[in-house]
Amino acid sequence: MNSGFIKVNNKNIFYKFINSEFFDNTDDVLIFLHEGLGSIGQWKEFPQKLSDNLKIPALVYDRYGYGKSDGVSESRTLNYLEEDAENFMPQIFNKLLKPNSKKILIGHSDGGSLAILYAAMFPNDTKAIITEAAHLFVEEITYNGVKKMYGIFYEKNLKKRFEKYHGENTVSMFHGWHDVWTNPNYFSWNIEKYLKLIQCPVLAIQGDKDEYGTLKQLESLKNNIKSPCQIEIIKDCGHIPHFEAEKEVKNIMTNFIMNL
Secondary structure, three states: OOEEEEEEOOEEEEEEEEOHHHHHOOOEEEEEEOOOOOOOHHHOOHHHHHHHHHOOOEEEEOOOOOOOOOOOOOOOOOOHHHHHHHHHHHHHHHHHOOOOOEEEEEEEOHHHHHHHHHHHHOHHHOOEEEEEOOOOEOOHHHHHHHHHHHHHHHHOOHHHHHHHHHHHHHHHHHHHHHHHHOOHHHHHOEOHHHHHHOOOOEEEEEEOOOOOOOOHHHHHHHHHOOOOEEEEEEOOOOOOHHHHOHHHHHHHHHHHHHOO
């Protein structure tokens, strides 16, 4: 497994390649985009298992402000996801991937929103996207779920658990997420306008008991995306389908990718 740092917008971004030897046989690459409190380590073994299954190489990286990448030194703007998709992701891919790479973006939660934004902004550069619990707009359940995390972070040992993955970035990482999503002005955040720009196949997965979003998110994807869009609702599952229903989700993703 190759890993290291690259410099993007004067920030150090940490990355890992999984099964890089598969690049010899395919132009496809799986790109994993972590959640709003996530990192490479928090994906655990899921990227490795999916890459092994498909015999396709994978790229995982810590977004700016997360994991081993540089910590956020400024306040997050209300458009931080759009800025990441436009200003960080293309440079990361240009530096790490060969020009003819066929990108299959797999994003969880905020990472799912990033996959949507990137596919809309760079339609000719995206082979397919898979979203898990992606956010298109802010719901009451989203706001309440995020707000509840403040007490869990400071009073129930979550901060200490996150330090294993984010080190010195832990507090700035948490507030960079929490403070934006609980900002009253963020209720107007909405990326549905981007959906009609997507040209690649889409697989959208969500648990029916997601603590951060309702199935209205999936309905919007289905109604607004013009390219093929496969919707999968995982029963008795919360916000992290690739852990809570790992085998089912791995099989759904594998079949989707094999049929591209």
